[in-house]
Amino acid sequence: MRAAMLAERIKAARRHDLLLAALTGLLTALCAAVRPEEDWQRAVGYSALTVNLSLMNAVVMPLAMAALASRLWDMETRGSGCRLLFTLQSWESLFGAKALRGLVQNVVICLAEGAVFLLAGRMWGYTQALEIPRVLWLMLCTFVVNAMRFFALLALSVRSGTQVLPLAVGLACSLLSVFTAFMPERLTLLTPWAYDVPLSAMRMHYDRETRITAYEPLAFPAGLLAAAVVCGVLGYVLARRAVRDQEV
Amino acid sequence: MDNIIETENLTKRYGGVPVVRSVSLAVPQGSVYGFIGPNGAGKSTTMKMLLGLVKQSGGSVRLLGREMNAENRLALLRQTGSLIESPSSYGHLTARENLRIVAQLKGVEETEIERVLRVVHLDQEKARRVKAFSLGMRQRLGIAQALLGRPRLLILDEPTNGLDPEGIREMRDLIRSLPQTAGATVLVSSHLLSEMELFVDYVGIIDHGRLLWQGPLARLQAERGGEVVVTRRSKTLEEIFLDLIHEQGEEAAE
Ligand SMILES: Nc1ncnc2c1ncn2[C@@H]1O[C@H](COP(=O)(O)OP(=O)(O)OP(=O)(O)O)[C@@H](O)[C@H]1O
Ligand SMILES: [Mg+2]
Numbered sequence: 001m002r003a004a005m006l007a008e009r010i011k012a013a014r015r016h017d018l019l020l021a022a023l024t025g026l027l028t029a030l031c032a033a034v035r036p037e038e039d040w041q042r043a044v045g046y047s048a049l050t051v052n053l054s055l056m057n058a059v060v061m062p063l064a065m066a067a068l069a070s071r072l073w074d075m076e077t078r079g080s081g082c083r084l085l086f087t088l089q090s091w092e093s094l095f096g097a098k099a100l101r102g103l104v105q106n107v108v109i110c111l112a113e114g115a116v117f118l119l120a121g122r123m124w125g126y127t128q129a130l131e132i133p134r135v136l137w138l139m140l141c142t143f144v145v146n147a148m149r150f151f152a153l154l155a156l157s158v159r160s161g162t163q164v165l166p167l168a169v170g171l172a173c174s175l176l177s178v179f180t181a182f183m184p185e186r187l188t189l190l191t192p193w194a195y196d197v198p199l200s201a202m203r204m205h206y207d208r209e210t211r212i213t214a215y216e217p218l219a220f221p222a223g224l225l226a227a228a229v230v231c232g233v234l235g236y237v238l239a240r241r242a243v244r245d246q247e248v
Numbered sequence: 249m250d251n252i253i254e255t256e257n258l259t260k261r262y263g264g265v266p267v268v269r270s271v272s273l274a275v276p277q278g279s280v281y282g283f284i285g286p287n288g289a290g291k292s293t294t295m296k297m298l299l300g301l302v303k304q305s306g307g308s309v310r311l312l313g314r315e316m317n318a319e320n321r322l323a324l325l326r327q328t329g330s331l332i333e334s335p336s337s338y339g340h341l342t343a344r345e346n347l348r349i350v351a352q353l354k355g356v357e358e359t360e361i362e363r364v365l366r367v368v369h370l371d372q373e374k375a376r377r378v379k380a381f382s383l384g385m386r387q388r389l390g391i392a393q394a395l396l397g398r399p400r401l402l403i404l405d406e407p408t409n410g411l412d413p414e415g416i417r418e419m420r421d422l423i424r425s426l427p428q429t430a431g432a433t434v435l436v437s438s439h440l441l442s443e444m445e446l447f448v449d450y451v452g453i454i455d456h457g458r459l460l461w462q463g464p465l466a467r468l469q470a471e472r473g474g475e476v477v478v479t480r481r482s483k484t485l486e487e488i489f490l491d492l493i494h495e496q497g498e499e500a501a502e
Pocket of ligand 1: 291
């Protein structure tokens, strides 16, 4: 497995994977962080960031994970890599190395998003107390849902042998995620790729008269996170099988 | 002489259709074995089964004196180099980086890389990205990948694909020299029968998935060679080959 990881690192030369992952996380979270103009906004800064970021993730990450998965696999398709690799390493070690690289980039995305909480609070003087457990929860949920999206789209990349299909599916999921924000909560359970929103454990109430938005912290939905983990494991199994069945 | 590759009734069916039928290859150690057959005869499929890239529908493979199975496969292939159909490479990497991947996975010293680059005359191009390579240069890179780690057995599927006449001659000289210089055995397939004749000492002729003949080239020429009536020269391998597959076709028709 060590050799497989090192080989994968050579393949990643000049691709700037980690930099791209960090930028994806930073930009997504920075777009979600509203610059407060009034005191009440400063007083709910982190809550607003949580709600906005969970929606941003649901919209941006399906496409980002499609790009990540297809970038990782496309080089094997283009260069008919498997024909040579499968004489040198087991399919398990190839899949393992790809999975690990994908998950590491996913961790970088989540860390970058977490960093924006610290950054935004300082830059824009949020007066709300930062609840570290909520930030960690959000990072954990983003990681799990991203892993689900990554594996499912990796399975699609491997099976289809093209970049087009996973990117198209990623884009479709991204667009559909926009609508999940306006769906009744029960319906959102049917769209696991957009679990970021129900997992955020923060609800927004908008008062039309005062034009003030209030935020209600909710208990962490552990059951839903467990469901996301199950979907992630399913995606993992699908991707693993796709690599196993790869024709050479 | 021991056989370095031995298959017994090796068979492959795709969706019920047999494409390799009961092939029993015997490749003697230290030989250059030419595996010849027309398009779609089953050469690549047989070679893929030897490498465990494709699962056989029946029969068995012995490599380097051992029955190949899921457990020992990669260990046996560590002493084997292969190039099947088109070479595998990563376009965004340089020739050297491509070889580093193979060296890493094979557990071979990086100094080996410089050696194989010189053997295939790519040492001047080693820092160039492979996507800018010509077909022939990619083919050489594929050969270099196969040669890494001084394997005891080389399985080369149409290694002269895309090479110019000069390149073909070099490849021929290289393959012919491998048994002496590296103690390697080479199984090589090709369409270029007139070429094959110049550097193989054993041949296996396959058509429609059946092994029609195998043995020393000299014996094939002695048994089947005869003379071409018109020109009174002895038959070329190409002519023997065409005779054999025509006979086979007539038998099948009867
Ligand atoms: N994955 C596959 N699915 C179905 N049929 C296949 C598959 N791979 C090969 N075949 C069939 O098996 C037969 C043998 O193919 P193979 O590639 O082994 O021939 P070959 O002797 O290498 O030919 P060529 O000289 O053209 O390379 C062909 O009829 C081909 O169509
Ligand atoms: Mg072939």
